Amino acid sequence: MTPLPDDLRLDRRRKAIIAAARELFVEQGYERATLADIVTRAGGSLATVYKLFGNKDQLLEAVVFESAASGEALIREAAAAGLAPVPTLHRIAKGLHEHFLDPDVIALVRIVIARSISDPQFARQFFERTANPTREALEDVFARWQANGVAMDGTPGFLAEMFMGLFVSDLQTQAISHGVGISPLPDRLQERTNFFIAAAGINRLAESPA
Amino acid sequence: MTPLPDDLRLDRRRKAIIAAARELFVEQGYERATLADIVTRAGGSLATVYKLFGNKDQLLEAVVFESAASGEALIREAAAAGLAPVPTLHRIAKGLHEHFLDPDVIALVRIVIARSISDPQFARQFFERTANPTREALEDVFARWQANGVAMDGTPGFLAEMFMGLFVSDLQTQAISHGVGISPLPDRLQERTNFFIAAAGINRLAESPA
DNA sequence: ACAATGGTGTAATGATCATTACACCTTCGC
DNA sequence: GCGAAGGTGTAATGATCATTACACCATTGT
Numbered sequence: 001m002t003p004l005p006d007d008l009r010l011d012r013r014r015k016a017i018i019a020a021a022r023e024l025f026v027e028q029g030y031e032r033a034t035l036a037d038i039v040t041r042a043g044g045s046l047a048t049v050y051k052l053f054g055n056k057d058q059l060l061e062a063v064v065f066e067s068a069a070s071g072e073a074l075i076r077e078a079a080a081a082g083l084a085p086v087p088t089l090h091r092i093a094k095g096l097h098e099h100f101l102d103p104d105v106i107a108l109v110r111i112v113i114a115r116s117i118s119d120p121q122f123a124r125q126f127f128e129r130t131a132n133p134t135r136e137a138l139e140d141v142f143a144r145w146q147a148n149g150v151a152m153d154g155t156p157g158f159l160a161e162m163f164m165g166l167f168v169s170d171l172q173t174q175a176i177s178h179g180v181g182i183s184p185l186p187d188r189l190q191e192r193t194n195f196f197i198a199a200a201g202i203n204r205l206a207e208s209p210a
Numbered sequence: 211m212t213p214l215p216d217d218l219r220l221d222r223r224r225k226a227i228i229a230a231a232r233e234l235f236v237e238q239g240y241e242r243a244t245l246a247d248i249v250t251r252a253g254g255s256l257a258t259v260y261k262l263f264g265n266k267d268q269l270l271e272a273v274v275f276e277s278a279a280s281g282e283a284l285i286r287e288a289a290a291a292g293l294a295p296v297p298t299l300h301r302i303a304k305g306l307h308e309h310f311l312d313p314d315v316i317a318l319v320r321i322v323i324a325r326s327i328s329d330p331q332f333a334r335q336f337f338e339r340t341a342n343p344t345r346e347a348l349e350d351v352f353a354r355w356q357a358n359g360v361a362m363d364g365t366p367g368f369l370a371e372m373f374m375g376l377f378v379s380d381l382q383t384q385a386i387s388h389g390v391g392i393s394p395l396p397d398r399l400q401e402r403t404n405f406f407i408a409a410a411g412i413n414r415l416a417e418s419p420a
Numbered sequence: 421a422c423a424a425t426g427g428t429g430t431a432a433t434g435a436t437c438a439t440t441a442c443a444c445c446t447t448c449g450c
Numbered sequence: 451g452c453g454a455a456g457g458t459g460t461a462a463t464g465a466t467c468a469t470t471a472c473a474c475c476a477t478t479g480t
Contacts, residue, residue, distance in 0.1 A: 013457085029327040031241040034437060045458040046439090056438065107327075113386055114324030117239040117317075120389055127387035153408065154401075162405055165380030166372065173379040176323055177337035179330055191364075195372055198363065199409030223427080244467060255428040256469090266468065421480100428475070435468085445458070450451100 014052050016042045022063045026107035029114060030060055060115070061122075067108055068126055070133040071099050071168075079141040084208045085150055086197060088141075093193045096134070096167045103180045109172060131168065135160045148209035153201040162199070166192050224262050226252045232273045236317035239324060240270055270325070271332075277318055278336055280343040281309050281378075289351040294418045295360055296407060298351075303403045306344070306377045313390045319382060341378065345370045358419035363411040372409070376402050 020042035024033040035056060039046050053059040074095040078088055099105065116123030142156035152159060197204065230252035234243040245266060249256050263269040284305040288298055309315065326333030352366035362369060407414065 010456090026327075029324065031239075032328060035439090036437075045460095047441095047459090048457065050439075051457085110323055110327050113320055114239065114327065116386060117236075117320050117324065118242060123387050124389065131387065154405070158401060158405075161380075162376065162402070165376050169380035169383040170371075170375030173383065176326060177333050177341065179334065191368060192372070195364070195368075195409045198411065199405045201408065220426090245469090246467080255430095257429090257471090258427060260469075261427085423478105423480095425478085426476090428473105430473095431471090433468105433470075436466085438463105438465085440463075441461085443458105443460095445456105447456090448454095450453095 010052070013042075013044055013048055016044065017049055017052065017059070018063050018066060021059055022067060022104075022108075025060065025063060025111055026104070030111055035059075060111075064108060064112060064122075064126060065129070067104070068129045069099070069105075070130050070137075071096050072133040072137040074099060075134065075137040075141060079144070082208055085145055085202055085206050086204055089197060089202075090190065090193050092138070092141075092163075093167050093189055093196075097171060097189055100168045101171055101175055101180075106172060106175050106180050110176060131164065134168070135164050138163055145209055150206050150209055151201065151203060153199075159200055163196060166196060220262070223252075223254055223258055226254065227259055227262065227269070228273050228276060231269055232277060232314075232318075235270065235273060235321050236314070240321060245269075270321075274318060274322060274332075274336060275339065277314070278339045279309070279315075280340050280347075281306050282343040282347040284309060285344065285347040285351060289354070292418055295355055295412055295416050296414055299407060299412075300400060300403050302348070302351075302373075303377050303399055303406075307381060307399055310378045311381055311385055311390075316382060316385050316390050320386060341374060344378070345374050348373055355419055360416050360419055361411065361413060363409075369410055373406060376406060 017038065021033070021038045024038050024041065027033070035046060035049060038059075039049060049059065053062055075092055078091045078095060081088070081091070083091070112123050112126045138160035139156040142152060142159050146152055146156065154162075227248065231243070231248045234248050234251065237243070245256060245259060248269075249259060259269065263272055285302055288301045288305060291298070291301070293301070322333050322336045348370035349366040352362060352369050356362055356366065364372075
Protein backbone atom coordinates (compact mmCIF):
# COMPACT_ATOMS: atom_id res chain seq x y z
CA MET A 1 0.00 0.00 0.00
CA THR A 2 0.96 3.66 -0.34
CA PRO A 3 3.37 3.17 -3.22
CA LEU A 4 6.32 5.45 -3.72
CA PRO A 5 4.64 8.15 -5.83
CA ASP A 6 2.27 8.95 -2.98
CA ASP A 7 5.14 9.42 -0.59
CA LEU A 8 6.79 11.77 -3.01
CA ARG A 9 3.66 13.83 -3.38
CA LEU A 10 3.22 13.98 0.37
CA ASP A 11 6.83 14.97 0.78
CA ARG A 12 6.42 17.80 -1.69
CA ARG A 13 3.35 19.00 0.22
CA ARG A 14 5.26 18.74 3.47
CA LYS A 15 8.13 20.86 2.22
CA ALA A 16 5.81 23.51 0.80
CA ILE A 17 3.89 23.75 4.06
CA ILE A 18 7.03 24.00 6.14
CA ALA A 19 8.44 26.71 3.91
CA ALA A 20 5.25 28.76 4.07
CA ALA A 21 4.96 28.22 7.82
CA ARG A 22 8.51 29.36 8.39
CA GLU A 23 7.91 32.51 6.39
CA LEU A 24 4.81 33.42 8.33
CA PHE A 25 6.20 32.52 11.74
CA VAL A 26 9.21 34.66 10.92
CA GLU A 27 7.11 37.59 9.77
CA GLN A 28 4.50 37.58 12.51
CA GLY A 29 5.58 35.23 15.28
CA TYR A 30 4.01 31.94 16.24
CA GLU A 31 0.88 33.21 17.96
CA ARG A 32 -0.09 35.73 15.33
CA ALA A 33 0.54 33.58 12.28
CA THR A 34 -2.61 31.70 11.35
CA LEU A 35 -2.89 28.26 9.80
CA ALA A 36 -5.31 29.66 7.26
CA ASP A 37 -2.67 32.11 6.03
CA ILE A 38 -0.05 29.38 5.96
CA VAL A 39 -2.26 27.19 3.80
CA THR A 40 -3.04 30.08 1.51
CA ARG A 41 0.65 30.67 0.94
CA ALA A 42 1.59 27.00 0.64
CA GLY A 43 -1.34 26.05 -1.54
CA GLY A 44 -3.22 22.87 -0.74
CA SER A 45 -5.61 22.29 2.07
CA LEU A 46 -5.88 22.80 5.78
CA ALA A 47 -6.81 19.15 6.15
CA THR A 48 -3.43 18.16 4.78
CA VAL A 49 -1.66 20.22 7.41
CA TYR A 50 -3.47 18.34 10.11
CA LYS A 51 -2.83 15.02 8.45
CA LEU A 52 0.91 15.70 8.20
CA PHE A 53 1.62 17.56 11.43
CA GLY A 54 -1.21 16.90 13.84
CA ASN A 55 -1.57 20.45 15.10
CA LYS A 56 -0.04 23.90 15.10
CA ASP A 57 2.44 23.20 17.89
CA GLN A 58 3.91 20.22 16.08
CA LEU A 59 4.09 22.21 12.88
CA LEU A 60 6.24 24.76 14.69
CA GLU A 61 8.50 22.02 15.99
CA ALA A 62 8.92 20.61 12.51
CA VAL A 63 9.71 24.06 11.10
CA VAL A 64 12.27 24.88 13.76
CA PHE A 65 14.05 21.56 13.85
CA GLU A 66 14.24 21.19 10.11
CA SER A 67 15.67 24.70 9.85
CA ALA A 68 18.12 24.46 12.72
CA ALA A 69 21.72 24.28 11.57
CA SER A 70 25.00 24.49 13.43
CA GLY A 71 28.33 25.97 12.46
CA GLU A 72 30.04 22.63 12.87
CA ALA A 73 30.82 21.87 9.21
CA LEU A 74 32.13 25.35 8.64
CA ILE A 75 34.55 25.10 11.56
CA ARG A 76 35.85 21.67 10.60
CA GLU A 77 36.43 22.83 7.05
CA ALA A 78 38.30 25.93 8.15
CA ALA A 79 40.47 23.88 10.47
CA ALA A 80 41.16 21.27 7.81
CA ALA A 81 42.50 23.89 5.40
CA GLY A 82 45.88 23.62 7.07
CA LEU A 83 46.38 27.33 7.75
CA ALA A 84 48.10 28.69 10.81
CA PRO A 85 45.97 29.33 13.95
CA VAL A 86 45.57 33.08 13.49
CA PRO A 87 44.23 33.07 9.92
CA THR A 88 42.12 30.02 10.77
CA LEU A 89 40.48 31.92 13.61
CA HIS A 90 39.77 34.85 11.32
CA ARG A 91 38.18 32.52 8.83
CA ILE A 92 36.04 30.81 11.48
CA ALA A 93 34.95 34.15 12.88
CA LYS A 94 33.83 35.28 9.46
CA GLY A 95 31.99 32.03 8.86
CA LEU A 96 30.18 32.05 12.19
CA HIS A 97 29.21 35.65 11.63
CA GLU A 98 27.76 34.88 8.22
CA HIS A 99 25.90 31.85 9.46
CA PHE A 100 24.48 33.02 12.79
CA LEU A 101 23.67 36.54 11.69
CA ASP A 102 21.74 35.46 8.65
CA PRO A 103 18.31 37.13 8.94
CA ASP A 104 16.57 33.76 8.73
CA VAL A 105 18.62 32.38 11.59
CA ILE A 106 17.99 35.47 13.69
CA ALA A 107 14.29 35.17 12.99
CA LEU A 108 14.36 31.56 14.10
CA VAL A 109 16.15 32.47 17.32
CA ARG A 110 13.52 35.10 18.04
CA ILE A 111 10.75 32.55 17.61
CA VAL A 112 12.48 30.00 19.79
CA ILE A 113 13.07 32.52 22.57
CA ALA A 114 9.47 33.67 22.38
CA ARG A 115 8.30 30.09 22.71
CA SER A 116 10.72 29.42 25.55
CA ILE A 117 8.48 31.45 27.84
CA SER A 118 5.79 28.79 27.82
CA ASP A 119 7.99 25.85 26.84
CA PRO A 120 11.53 25.93 28.27
CA GLN A 121 12.40 22.52 26.84
CA PHE A 122 11.90 23.85 23.37
CA ALA A 123 14.67 26.43 23.62
CA ARG A 124 17.01 23.96 25.23
CA GLN A 125 16.57 21.46 22.42
CA PHE A 126 17.09 24.13 19.81
CA PHE A 127 20.35 25.35 21.29
CA GLU A 128 21.52 21.81 21.81
CA ARG A 129 21.23 21.31 18.08
CA THR A 130 22.79 24.60 17.04
CA ALA A 131 25.12 26.16 19.60
CA ASN A 132 26.38 22.97 21.23
CA PRO A 133 27.73 21.23 18.12
CA THR A 134 29.33 24.50 17.10
CA ARG A 135 31.05 24.88 20.44
CA GLU A 136 32.18 21.28 20.42
CA ALA A 137 33.72 21.64 16.97
CA LEU A 138 35.65 24.67 18.22
CA GLU A 139 36.73 22.73 21.27
CA ASP A 140 38.11 19.98 19.06
CA VAL A 141 40.05 22.46 16.98
CA PHE A 142 41.58 24.13 20.02
CA ALA A 143 42.42 20.79 21.64
CA ARG A 144 44.17 19.60 18.50
CA TRP A 145 46.20 22.79 18.31
CA GLN A 146 47.29 22.46 21.92
CA ALA A 147 48.21 18.82 21.36
CA ASN A 148 50.35 19.96 18.45
CA GLY A 149 52.25 22.48 20.51
CA VAL A 150 50.33 25.70 19.92
CA ALA A 151 50.34 27.61 23.20
CA MET A 152 46.89 28.76 24.37
CA ASP A 153 45.87 30.03 27.81
CA GLY A 154 42.86 28.10 29.03
CA THR A 155 41.11 24.81 28.40
CA PRO A 156 39.63 24.18 24.95
CA GLY A 157 36.17 24.17 26.52
CA PHE A 158 36.58 27.53 28.15
CA LEU A 159 38.09 29.13 25.08
CA ALA A 160 35.35 27.74 22.86
CA GLU A 161 32.78 29.23 25.21
CA MET A 162 34.45 32.65 25.02
CA PHE A 163 34.63 32.47 21.25
CA MET A 164 30.95 31.63 21.02
CA GLY A 165 30.16 34.47 23.41
CA LEU A 166 32.01 37.00 21.30
CA PHE A 167 30.95 35.78 17.86
CA VAL A 168 27.51 34.30 18.35
CA SER A 169 25.69 35.34 21.53
CA ASP A 170 26.77 38.96 21.53
CA LEU A 171 26.33 39.56 17.82
CA GLN A 172 22.94 37.88 17.83
CA THR A 173 21.85 39.99 20.76
CA GLN A 174 22.93 43.09 18.90
CA ALA A 175 21.09 41.97 15.77
CA ILE A 176 17.93 41.39 17.75
CA SER A 177 18.10 44.66 19.63
CA HIS A 178 19.29 46.99 16.90
CA GLY A 179 17.59 45.31 13.98
CA VAL A 180 18.81 42.72 11.57
CA GLY A 181 21.24 43.90 8.92
CA ILE A 182 22.83 46.71 10.88
CA SER A 183 25.94 44.74 11.67
CA PRO A 184 27.95 43.79 8.57
CA LEU A 185 30.99 45.08 10.41
CA PRO A 186 33.95 43.71 8.40
CA ASP A 187 36.88 45.22 10.26
CA ARG A 188 35.00 45.10 13.55
CA LEU A 189 35.08 41.36 13.18
CA GLN A 190 38.85 41.32 12.80
CA GLU A 191 39.13 43.53 15.85
CA ARG A 192 37.13 41.00 17.84
CA THR A 193 39.20 38.12 16.61
CA ASN A 194 42.38 39.92 17.63
CA PHE A 195 40.84 40.53 21.04
CA PHE A 196 40.29 36.79 21.39
CA ILE A 197 43.79 36.00 20.18
CA ALA A 198 45.30 38.33 22.74
CA ALA A 199 43.19 36.92 25.57
CA ALA A 200 44.06 33.36 24.64
CA GLY A 201 47.72 34.30 24.47
CA ILE A 202 48.13 32.80 21.02
CA ASN A 203 51.45 33.53 19.37
CA ARG A 204 50.58 35.59 16.32
CA LEU A 205 53.44 33.96 14.46
CA ALA A 206 52.52 30.38 15.33
CA GLU A 207 52.72 28.25 12.24
CA SER A 208 50.35 25.70 10.85
CA PRO A 209 50.28 22.75 13.27
CA ALA A 210 51.22 19.39 11.84
CA MET B 211 -9.80 69.15 40.24
CA THR B 212 -8.58 65.66 41.01
CA PRO B 213 -7.06 66.49 44.38
CA LEU B 214 -4.05 64.65 45.69
CA PRO B 215 -5.81 61.75 47.43
CA ASP B 216 -7.35 60.66 44.14
CA ASP B 217 -3.98 60.60 42.51
CA LEU B 218 -2.62 58.48 45.30
CA ARG B 219 -5.42 55.97 44.98
CA LEU B 220 -4.96 55.81 41.24
CA ASP B 221 -1.26 55.44 41.68
CA ARG B 222 -1.75 52.51 44.02
CA ARG B 223 -4.08 50.87 41.50
CA ARG B 224 -1.58 51.51 38.78
CA LYS B 225 1.25 49.87 40.68
CA ALA B 226 -0.86 46.84 41.58
CA ILE B 227 -1.94 46.36 37.98
CA ILE B 228 1.60 46.66 36.66
CA ALA B 229 2.89 44.18 39.21
CA ALA B 230 0.21 41.64 38.37
CA ALA B 231 0.67 42.20 34.65
CA ARG B 232 4.41 41.69 34.90
CA GLU B 233 3.90 38.44 36.78
CA LEU B 234 1.51 37.07 34.21
CA PHE B 235 3.47 38.26 31.18
CA VAL B 236 6.53 36.63 32.71
CA GLU B 237 4.73 33.37 33.40
CA GLN B 238 2.85 33.00 30.14
CA GLY B 239 4.13 35.55 27.65
CA TYR B 240 2.27 38.56 26.31
CA GLU B 241 -0.13 36.83 23.95
CA ARG B 242 -1.24 34.09 26.33
CA ALA B 243 -1.67 36.28 29.40
CA THR B 244 -5.23 37.58 29.57
CA LEU B 245 -6.40 40.90 30.94
CA ALA B 246 -9.07 39.06 32.89
CA ASP B 247 -6.40 37.08 34.74
CA ILE B 248 -4.36 40.19 35.35
CA VAL B 249 -7.33 41.95 36.90
CA THR B 250 -8.11 38.92 39.02
CA ARG B 251 -4.60 38.94 40.40
CA ALA B 252 -4.37 42.69 40.84
CA GLY B 253 -7.84 43.11 42.28
CA GLY B 254 -9.98 45.94 41.03
CA SER B 255 -11.74 46.16 37.74
CA LEU B 256 -11.08 45.69 34.07
CA ALA B 257 -12.50 49.15 33.44
CA THR B 258 -9.72 50.66 35.54
CA VAL B 259 -7.09 48.96 33.42
CA TYR B 260 -8.53 50.59 30.32
CA LYS B 261 -8.83 53.93 32.06
CA LEU B 262 -5.19 53.87 33.15
CA PHE B 263 -3.48 52.23 30.20
CA GLY B 264 -5.77 52.44 27.21
CA ASN B 265 -5.24 48.92 25.93
CA LYS B 266 -3.20 45.76 26.35
CA ASP B 267 -0.30 46.95 24.19
CA GLN B 268 0.19 50.08 26.23
CA LEU B 269 -0.02 48.08 29.41
CA LEU B 270 2.88 45.97 28.19
CA GLU B 271 4.88 49.08 27.40
CA ALA B 272 4.25 50.46 30.86
CA VAL B 273 5.28 47.17 32.46
CA VAL B 274 8.47 46.85 30.46
CA PHE B 275 9.64 50.43 30.72
CA GLU B 276 8.91 50.75 34.42
CA SER B 277 10.82 47.53 35.04
CA ALA B 278 13.78 48.23 32.79
CA ALA B 279 16.93 49.03 34.73
CA SER B 280 20.54 49.43 33.67
CA GLY B 281 23.77 48.52 35.40
CA GLU B 282 24.95 52.11 35.30
CA ALA B 283 24.75 52.93 39.02
CA LEU B 284 26.47 49.71 39.92
CA ILE B 285 29.40 50.45 37.62
CA ARG B 286 29.85 54.02 38.79
CA GLU B 287 29.83 52.92 42.40
CA ALA B 288 32.38 50.19 41.79
CA ALA B 289 34.64 52.63 39.97
CA ALA B 290 34.27 55.25 42.67
CA ALA B 291 35.46 52.85 45.37
CA GLY B 292 39.04 53.74 44.51
CA LEU B 293 40.29 50.18 44.02
CA ALA B 294 42.86 49.19 41.42
CA PRO B 295 41.60 48.25 37.92
CA VAL B 296 41.76 44.48 38.36
CA PRO B 297 39.68 44.21 41.54
CA THR B 298 37.33 46.85 40.17
CA LEU B 299 36.71 44.76 37.08
CA HIS B 300 36.01 41.70 39.20
CA ARG B 301 33.55 43.69 41.24
CA ILE B 302 31.78 45.06 38.14
CA ALA B 303 31.61 41.60 36.59
CA LYS B 304 29.95 40.23 39.71
CA GLY B 305 27.53 43.13 39.84
CA LEU B 306 26.54 42.86 36.19
CA HIS B 307 26.10 39.13 36.57
CA GLU B 308 23.79 39.56 39.56
CA HIS B 309 21.77 42.25 37.86
CA PHE B 310 21.36 40.93 34.33
CA LEU B 311 20.92 37.30 35.28
CA ASP B 312 18.20 37.99 37.79
CA PRO B 313 15.27 35.76 36.77
CA ASP B 314 12.98 38.79 36.54
CA VAL B 315 15.35 40.55 34.16
CA ILE B 316 15.73 37.43 32.02
CA ALA B 317 11.97 37.07 31.88
CA LEU B 318 11.69 40.68 30.74
CA VAL B 319 14.27 40.14 28.02
CA ARG B 320 12.35 37.12 26.78
CA ILE B 321 9.16 39.15 26.54
CA VAL B 322 10.88 42.00 24.74
CA ILE B 323 12.48 39.67 22.21
CA ALA B 324 9.18 37.91 21.63
CA ARG B 325 7.51 41.24 20.98
CA SER B 326 10.36 42.38 18.74
CA ILE B 327 9.08 40.04 16.04
CA SER B 328 6.05 42.19 15.40
CA ASP B 329 7.44 45.47 16.81
CA PRO B 330 11.17 46.01 16.19
CA GLN B 331 11.11 49.50 17.73
CA PHE B 332 10.08 48.02 21.04
CA ALA B 333 13.23 45.95 21.44
CA ARG B 334 15.43 48.83 20.35
CA GLN B 335 13.95 51.16 22.95
CA PHE B 336 14.32 48.55 25.65
CA PHE B 337 17.98 47.94 24.95
CA GLU B 338 18.62 51.64 24.67
CA ARG B 339 17.43 52.01 28.23
CA THR B 340 19.25 49.02 29.64
CA ALA B 341 22.33 47.91 27.70
CA ASN B 342 23.34 51.31 26.34
CA PRO B 343 23.65 53.20 29.63
CA THR B 344 25.53 50.24 31.04
CA ARG B 345 27.97 50.21 28.17
CA GLU B 346 28.44 53.96 28.38
CA ALA B 347 29.22 53.79 32.08
CA LEU B 348 31.86 51.17 31.35
CA GLU B 349 33.25 53.33 28.59
CA ASP B 350 33.61 56.24 31.01
CA VAL B 351 35.46 54.09 33.50
CA PHE B 352 37.87 52.75 30.91
CA ALA B 353 38.47 56.21 29.46
CA ARG B 354 39.24 57.60 32.89
CA TRP B 355 41.68 54.80 33.57
CA GLN B 356 43.48 55.38 30.32
CA ALA B 357 43.63 59.11 30.99
CA ASN B 358 45.23 58.31 34.32
CA GLY B 359 47.93 56.18 32.78
CA VAL B 360 46.51 52.68 32.99
CA ALA B 361 47.56 50.86 29.83
CA MET B 362 44.71 49.16 27.95
CA ASP B 363 44.72 47.82 24.41
CA GLY B 364 41.76 49.22 22.50
CA THR B 365 39.40 52.16 22.65
CA PRO B 366 37.11 52.47 25.66
CA GLY B 367 34.13 51.91 23.37
CA PHE B 368 35.44 48.68 21.93
CA LEU B 369 36.50 47.32 25.30
CA ALA B 370 33.14 48.18 26.83
CA GLU B 371 31.44 46.32 24.00
CA MET B 372 33.56 43.23 24.61
CA PHE B 373 32.89 43.38 28.33
CA MET B 374 29.16 43.57 27.71
CA GLY B 375 29.40 40.68 25.29
CA LEU B 376 31.14 38.47 27.80
CA PHE B 377 29.16 39.41 30.89
CA VAL B 378 25.72 40.30 29.63
CA SER B 379 24.85 39.02 26.14
CA ASP B 380 26.48 35.64 26.43
CA LEU B 381 25.35 34.90 29.96
CA GLN B 382 21.81 35.99 29.16
CA THR B 383 21.77 33.78 26.09
CA GLN B 384 22.93 30.86 28.20
CA ALA B 385 20.29 31.58 30.81
CA ILE B 386 17.58 31.69 28.19
CA SER B 387 18.71 28.52 26.46
CA HIS B 388 19.64 26.36 29.42
CA GLY B 389 17.09 27.66 31.86
CA VAL B 390 17.31 30.39 34.44
CA GLY B 391 19.25 29.59 37.58
CA ILE B 392 21.66 27.11 36.05
CA SER B 393 24.53 29.58 35.98
CA PRO B 394 25.57 30.76 39.45
CA LEU B 395 29.13 30.10 38.38
CA PRO B 396 31.29 31.95 40.93
CA ASP B 397 34.77 30.99 39.81
CA ARG B 398 33.68 30.82 36.16
CA LEU B 399 33.02 34.52 36.47
CA GLN B 400 36.56 35.21 37.67
CA GLU B 401 37.89 33.12 34.81
CA ARG B 402 35.96 35.31 32.37
CA THR B 403 37.20 38.48 33.99
CA ASN B 404 40.78 37.27 33.74
CA PHE B 405 40.15 36.47 30.08
CA PHE B 406 39.08 40.06 29.55
CA ILE B 407 42.02 41.42 31.48
CA ALA B 408 44.43 39.42 29.36
CA ALA B 409 42.79 40.51 26.10
CA ALA B 410 42.84 44.16 27.13
CA GLY B 411 46.47 43.83 28.13
CA ILE B 412 45.87 45.34 31.55
CA ASN B 413 48.79 45.14 33.91
CA ARG B 414 47.62 42.92 36.75
CA LEU B 415 49.70 44.98 39.18
CA ALA B 416 48.39 48.36 38.05
CA GLU B 417 47.53 50.43 41.07
CA SER B 418 44.50 52.52 41.82
CA PRO B 419 44.47 55.45 39.39
CA ALA B 420 44.45 58.89 40.94
C1' DA C 421 -25.35 63.94 55.53
C1' DC C 422 -24.72 64.98 50.37
C1' DA C 423 -23.80 64.85 46.06
C1' DA C 424 -20.30 63.76 42.76
C1' DT C 425 -16.26 61.71 41.16
C1' DG C 426 -14.45 57.66 40.17
C1' DG C 427 -13.73 52.59 41.03
C1' DT C 428 -16.11 47.87 40.91
C1' DG C 429 -18.43 43.67 39.05
C1' DT C 430 -20.50 41.65 35.60
C1' DA C 431 -22.15 40.83 31.45
C1' DA C 432 -22.49 41.87 26.53
C1' DT C 433 -20.22 42.37 21.90
C1' DG C 434 -17.32 41.03 18.14
C1' DA C 435 -13.27 39.17 16.27
C1' DT C 436 -10.23 35.95 15.64
C1' DC C 437 -8.63 31.59 15.17
C1' DA C 438 -7.59 26.30 15.99
C1' DT C 439 -9.77 22.36 14.97
C1' DT C 440 -13.22 19.27 12.79
C1' DA C 441 -16.52 17.65 9.26
C1' DC C 442 -17.89 16.82 4.74
C1' DA C 443 -18.71 16.48 0.00
C1' DC C 444 -16.06 16.83 -4.32
C1' DC C 445 -12.22 16.03 -7.35
C1' DT C 446 -7.53 13.80 -8.98
C1' DT C 447 -4.50 10.46 -9.61
C1' DC C 448 -2.71 5.81 -9.98
C1' DG C 449 -2.69 0.89 -10.33
C1' DC C 450 -5.19 -2.35 -12.68
C1' DG D 451 -12.12 3.27 -18.16
C1' DC D 452 -12.75 1.84 -13.02
C1' DG D 453 -12.46 2.19 -8.33
C1' DA D 454 -10.11 3.44 -4.31
C1' DA D 455 -6.89 6.24 -1.69
C1' DG D 456 -5.93 10.45 -0.68
C1' DG D 457 -5.90 15.55 -1.51
C1' DT D 458 -8.86 19.88 -1.92
C1' DG D 459 -12.17 23.69 -0.72
C1' DT D 460 -15.26 25.30 2.06
C1' DA D 461 -17.91 25.79 5.70
C1' DA D 462 -19.21 24.65 10.45
C1' DT D 463 -18.01 24.43 15.47
C1' DG D 464 -16.30 26.12 19.76
C1' DA D 465 -13.13 28.60 22.48
C1' DT D 466 -10.86 32.25 23.70
C1' DC D 467 -10.12 36.79 24.42
C1' DA D 468 -9.82 42.20 23.78
C1' DT D 469 -12.77 45.72 24.21
C1' DT D 470 -17.07 48.18 25.52
C1' DA D 471 -21.28 49.19 28.20
C1' DC D 472 -23.76 49.71 32.29
C1' DA D 473 -25.69 49.77 36.66
C1' DC D 474 -24.01 49.83 41.50
C1' DC D 475 -20.97 51.03 45.50
C1' DA D 476 -17.22 53.83 48.14
C1' DT D 477 -14.81 57.78 49.19
C1' DT D 478 -14.09 62.65 49.60
C1' DG D 479 -14.70 67.56 50.05
C1' DT D 480 -18.32 70.51 51.55
